[in-house]
Amino acid sequence: MKNESIKVFQRKKKNILELWMTNQLADQGLREDLMSNEDLRAQSEELVSAFIDTLDDVTINDGRATAFEKVLDILSGISISRAKQGYSPRETGIFVLSLKDALQQVLRDEIKDVAVLYDQSQKISKIIDSFSIETFETFIKGREEVILRQTDEISEISTPVIRVWDNIVALPIIGTLDSARTQVVMESLLQEIVETGSNIAILDISGVPTVDSLVAQHLIKTVSATRLMGAECIISGIRPEIAQTVVHLGIDLTNIITKSTLASALKAAFAMQQLEVVKRQRQNNMVVNN
Amino acid sequence: MSILKEQDVVPFRNRVKEYAVKTGMGIVNQTKLITAASELVRNMLLYAKGGIALIEVVSRGRENGIRLTFADKGPGIADIKLALKDGYSSGKSLGLGLPGAKRLVSEFDIQSQVGKGTTVTIIKWKNG
Ligand SMILES: Nc1ncnc2c1ncn2[C@@H]1O[C@H](COP(=O)(O)OP(=O)(O)O)[C@@H](O)[C@H]1O
Ligand SMILES: [Mg+2]
Numbered sequence: 001m002k003n004e005s006i007k008v009f010q011r012k013k014k015n016i017l018e019l020w021m022t023n024q025l026a027d028q029g030l031r032e033d034l035m036s037n038e039d040l041r042a043q044s045e046e047l048v049s050a051f052i053d054t055l056d057d058v059t060i061n062d063g064r065a066t067a068f069e070k071v072l073d074i075l076s077g078i079s080i081s082r083a084k085q086g087y088s089p090r091e092t093g094i095f096v097l098s099l100k101d102a103l104q105q106v107l108r109d110e111i112k113d114v115a116v117l118y119d120q121s122q123k124i125s126k127i128i129d130s131f132s133i134e135t136f137e138t139f140i141k142g143r144e145e146v147i148l149r150q151t152d153e154i155s156e157i158s159t160p161v162i163r164v165w166d167n168i169v170a171l172p173i174i175g176t177l178d179s180a181r182t183q184v185v186m187e188s189l190l191q192e193i194v195e196t197g198s199n200i201a202i203l204d205i206s207g208v209p210t211v212d213s214l215v216a217q218h219l220i221k222t223v224s225a226t227r228l229m230g231a232e233c234i235i236s237g238i239r240p241e242i243a244q245t246v247v248h249l250g251i252d253l254t255n256i257i258t259k260s261t262l263a264s265a266l267k268a269a270f271a272m273q274q275l276e277v278v279k280r281q282r283q284n285n286m287v288v289n290n
Numbered sequence: 291m292s293i294l295k296e297q298d299v300v301p302f303r304n305r306v307k308e309y310a311v312k313t314g315m316g317i318v319n320q321t322k323l324i325t326a327a328s329e330l331v332r333n334m335l336l337y338a339k340g341g342i343a344l345i346e347v348v349s350r351g352r353e354n355g356i357r358l359t360f361a362d363k364g365p366g367i368a369d370i371k372l373a374l375k376d377g378y379s380s381g382k383s384l385g386l387g388l389p390g391a392k393r394l395v396s397e398f399d400i401q402s403q404v405g406k407g408t409t410v411t412i413i414k415w416k417n418g
Contacts, residue, residue, distance in 0.1 A: 176299075210303060210324055212328040213383065216384065245325045245394065248393045249393070250386045251384070
């Protein structure tokens with residue numbers, strides 16, 4: 001015996017879609033700015049068809065049945081694209097949950113036996129609930145992808161190598177120097193040294209809040225790599241509290257040239273280049289011409 | 291606060307800083323405490339795949355301070371004395387985390403049982 005609701009749904013596919021669309025459009029939070037009504041309709045129709053085609057006496061009892069794979073694929077696609085477009089979880093939730101309303105409305109109109117109606121309605125409710133859980137999981141995954149992408153972008157923009165003078169490059173580090181970040185910092189620094197033929201690199205850590213042994217190890221590694229390239233590396237921006245902490249930790253930075261400020265690092269770099277910055281003497285306007 | 295991934299390190303350090311600022315701790319002691327916390331939390335992640343970190347405000351007489359507890363259910367440390375030696379590391383890092391953290395704080399306690407886990411408790415007094 002076929003479940004009553006399956007027969008109803010197959011017969012009333014069009015009605016369900018209409019009801020669902022009405023439910024969705026009635027929601028005040030609907031984002032017409034993000035998606036046109038036609039697109040929404042196309043998405044909804046695809047989902048309704050896939051859902052009803054998959055429903056049978058077995059799957060109706062199990063929202064997580066593998067047969068629903070196609071439905072879940074469509075849902076995931078919708079959910080992920082919504083997450084990336086900036087939909088709120090509420091809007092995405094309503095998308096799925098308002099389908100439940102539509103389905104139950106149709107059942108209520110078509111099934112007269114109250115006991116059967118209750119039983120069928122319960123089954124449908126369970127399936128849609130399990131779909132919405134799935135939807136939320138993928139929605140969050142979509143958001144996480146966005147965050148990961150931003151993290152990548154940030155780590156790239158936050159490592160600008162600056163050519164401060166002929167043969168001198170500087171790299172201000174802002175934030176935490178974790179392993180991934182160190183890799184990016186080191187690569188862009190070494191690359192810039194090669195490109196500019198610089199022989200002095202200044203690594204400014206005024207923007208690094210905490211220097212623990214891991215960060216220190218990363219710094220030491222970066223200095224060694226720079227030296228292997230034939231350039232000298234100066235670490236600047238060591239605040240007094242960082243200096244004290246590093247000493248207590250037991251980190252040995254005696255082999256590294258360190259300066260408290262970027263200005264003093266630059267001065268040291270000039271000295272190493274045999275450059276001298278002097279204040280210009282006020283010129284005498286009178287030129288004596290003999 | 292549960293610490294399960296590298297991304298938990300920075301928020302945890304920020305929480306420690308908030309507490310330290312609230313007790314009126316100076317910038318040098320703040321930095322020392324946060325650095326010690328950073329070492330212990332990283333150890334927990336690296337060697338025990340994470341654990342629980344607890345932040346408390348404590349007082350003794352007129353002195354206020356922050357107590358941090360790091361508890362994990364990792365492999366434990368067989369030789370605590372060795373682990374506390376400067377430069378000892380079972381991995382490829384500097385081996386300064388435990389001994390360094392100990393020097394940076396006012397009180398340091400470590401309990402560990404092989405196969406059961408490790409708990410490190412530190413206190414930094416405001417003027418300590
Ligand atoms: N929570 C922990 N669980 C298990 N082993 C640990 C833990 N913390 C530290 N250890 C052990 O103690 C050693 C010393 O730690 P540490 O002083 O921080 O140096 P490092 O982390 O550089 O190796 C580590 O190499 C590790 O073997
Ligand atoms: Mg360590």
